[in-house]
Amino acid sequence: xxxxxxxxxxxxxxxxxxxxxxxxxxxxxxxxxxxxxxxxxxxxxxxxxxxxxxxxxxxxxxxxxxxxxxxxxxxxxxxxxxxxxxxxxxxxxxxxxxxxxxxxxxxxxxxxxxxxxxxxxxxxxxxxxxxxxxxxxxxxxxxxxxxxxxxxxxxxxxxxxxxxxxxxxxxxxxxxxxxxxxxxxxxxxxxxxxxxxxxxxxxxxxxxxxxxxxxxxxxxxxxxxxxxxxxxxxxxxxxxxxxxxxxxxxxxxxxxxxxxxxxxxxxxxxxxxxxxxxxxxxxxxxxxxxxxxxxxxxxxxxxxxxxxxxx
Numbered sequence: 001x002x003x004x005x006x007x008x009x010x011x012x013x014x015x016x017x018x019x020x021x022x023x024x025x026x027x028x029x030x031x032x033x034x035x036x037x038x039x040x041x042x043x044x045x046x047x048x049x050x051x052x053x054x055x056x057x058x059x060x061x062x063x064x065x066x067x068x069x070x071x072x073x074x075x076x077x078x079x080x081x082x083x084x085x086x087x088x089x090x091x092x093x094x095x096x097x098x099x100x101x102x103x104x105x106x107x108x109x110x111x112x113x114x115x116x117x118x119x120x121x122x123x124x125x126x127x128x129x130x131x132x133x134x135x136x137x138x139x140x141x142x143x144x145x146x147x148x149x150x151x152x153x154x155x156x157x158x159x160x161x162x163x164x165x166x167x168x169x170x171x172x173x174x175x176x177x178x179x180x181x182x183x184x185x186x187x188x189x190x191x192x193x194x195x196x197x198x199x200x201x202x203x204x205x206x207x208x209x210x211x212x213x214x215x216x217x218x219x220x221x222x223x224x225x226x227x228x229x230x231x232x233x234x235x236x237x238x239x240x241x242x243x244x245x246x247x248x249x250x251x252x253x254x255x256x257x258x259x260x261x262x263x264x265x266x267x268x269x270x271x272x273x274x275x276x277x278x279x280x281x282x283x284x285x286x287x288x289x290x291x292x293x294x295x296x297x298x299x300x301x302x303x304x305x306x307x308x309x310x311x
Contacts, residue, residue: 027067027177034151035065039179039194042147046192049139050183054110059184060192066178073176073195077165080124085138085168086144090154096168097140098193101125103183108132119188124163134159144194177201229300241276242285242296243267272299 027035043060050058066073077083083100102119108129110116125133143154148154162168175198183190245267257263267273272284275296285296 004303035177035179036062036149038151039065039181042143042179043181044165045143045147046140046181047134049143050107050185051138053107053136054116054185056110056186061182063180063182063191066180067198068176068178070176070195070197073178074165074168078122079165080122080163081126081165082161083163083165083168084132084159086141086156087158087282088154089157090152093197093199095144096195097137098195100190103161103185104133104189105129106185106188107136111136119185119190124150125161130161133161140180239278241279242287243274243276245273 021033035255039062043062047060050060051171077098080101082101082104086095087093088095088098100119101123102117102121104125105121106116106119108125111132133141137159141159145155159160163281177196177198179194179196181192181194183192245265247263247265249263267296272286273296274281275283275285276296282302283298284300285298288297
């Protein structure tokens with residue numbers, strides 16, 4: 001064996017994980033899960049505020065939570081936009097809420113008794129429209145404060161409107177946490193974004209999570225309480241679905257199917273099946289029988305939560 005082969009044999013391979021500076025991972029999965037729960041509550045309350053303002057059903061849902069550089073966030077804001085800068089003294093900085101001006105104009109027109117216009121209208125709000133939107137935004141601000149109340153107490157000291165993103169003074173070097181919401185109004189759809197500078201949330205949020213953890217540790221369940229919970233949970237039914245495989249067919253192929261035709265699945269016979277519990281992949285297993293009934297033998301339990309599902 002040559003010296004070069006000997007060196008190669010004993011050299012360990014190093015794994016280098018790429019890091020995207022435009023999408024930094026700032027918080028742990030636990031904190032991101034907390035942020036997601038918090039903003040899902042805010043989305044439900046925001047649906048009520050917009051439904052009242054527009055006088056028609058509005059459905060607001062959290063689409064995702066992004067972690068990205070502030071410069072990238074600002075760069076993707078279209079001009080003109082309806083930007084509301086919320087000053088939060090307790091956090092020592094500003095929270096930015098971004099709305100489509102077309103959505104705001106539609107809301108103002110319906111507030112004034114009109115039928116509303118298309119969200120595609122792009123222009124700056126007039127002085128009167130600003131004043132009407134300010135009244136609506138006060139209700140939105142109250143819901144933001146209420147959503148954060150279980151984590152931290154703060155108040156919005158002041159609010160200002162801006163239409164051009166270049167006029168919003170944000171520290172470009174500071175990463176941002178951006179909550180993106182999908183707003184469905186009849187046959188029209190729009191987006192709403194809330195940006196929190198990372199420096200504003202880091203200390204307060206970490207301390208809040210630690211306080212919540214210490215609180216839960218101090219209040220452990222008694223043996224009787226634990227047994228009561230176990231008895232309650234043991235009666236809960238869950239839907240377990242082993243998937244034999246999947247495939248993709250065109251409409252033409254589907255229409256041409258006849259009795260006796262075989263459909264090829266992507267699942268290989270040597271590989272374990274995917275098993276879903278209440279629609280979520282939780283394990284893999286091999287098919288079989290137990291007595292006269294069909295059954296599966298569990299091969300692997302999946303404990304890790306997909307990070308993309310939390311963001």
